[in-house]
Amino acid sequence: MRCIPAALVLAGLALPAIAQDKKDEAPVPVQTFESPIVNGKNEPIGKITIRDGANALVLRVTIQAGGLAPGWHGLHFHAVGDCSDPEKFEKSKAHVNHDKRAHGLLNADGPDEGDLPNLFANADGSANGEVTSEMALTGEDSLKDGDGSALIIHANEDDHTAQPIGGAGPRVACSVIK
Template sequence: MRRPVATSVLSACALTAVLGGCAAGGDEASSPPTADPAAAGSGAAAGSPPAGDGGARLTARLVDLEGAEVGVATLTETEGGMQVDVRVTGLPPGFHGFHVHAVGRCEPDSPSPADPSMTGDFLSAGGHIGAGEADHGEHAGDLPLLYVTEAGTGRLTAVTGALTRDRLTDEDGSAVVVHAGRDNYANVPERYAAGGPDEMTRNTGDAGGRIACGAVEG
């Protein structure tokens, strides 16, 4: 299986992922994205992110826990795989885990499809695509970190060979999710923890709660 072009935390600003506001030295006060997604109207969806090379495109409108639209993502088939473009506004500054989840339902305070006894923010979207196939960091739905500037805006472009249109639009769909914290991609060396990453880290990369979600639609 081809992996995402950029999956390393350390290389998130350098490879094919384009992180809004990244600059040499990690200066969070650097220039914001050239096109503010909120400039043309209410919510980030007023300006669509760039598409790939003209292939079939899918769209996910991201909403926060209050139901307000905070961004838009497009997923476009390209020669290199699936290109993911996202722009957000109004989110907390810093790095955020960014994944494609296995169920196309974005409901606040909802039960997990795998365990209905568990409820929480956007748990209706299920786990990451490919979560049952490998540890976190190697899931098909794992994407590079999304960086949000102090102004609350962020953008990211990445290409992955691990996602296909069929997988994104299967019977229960899929969803794009932004997490509250940064993703460590289960990178916990044994010199820090004798047993390596624990189960939670291997499942989610310790990215924390889900703060924005958008069901993928054709």
């Protein structure tokens, strides 16, 4: 019986030491990355800013006036950081999808890692949006892996269920993440 109170006393003494260790840990620094967004004529139309913290990646998309057609546009992370074919941006390959999941934020078998919410362009073609992702900027299976990745903006809205890209249509803008 005396073992239980002694164990409780020892555990009580250890807890402040464990808590102190947590206080001594340095916070994870936020990494920031910026890249231009180009259209199908390889002209800059805006930029992306990525902030990668301990719990999430925050992506901010800024498009200048005239950059996009007004309305909703699908946004996806694609597997290769290559926007060198501006006519279609196909060198960026398919979505980032390490887990081989189905496309769609609203799909019961999804989402894949490249799926993001839609971006709305104003009547003047400008847009500002901010979304979060569980993707990491650096490290294994990250956006800045060996061949990088790309943020692709599509001509149409993503319905978040249809395969393979939710009806989002052609790729109209691209930003390299390397």
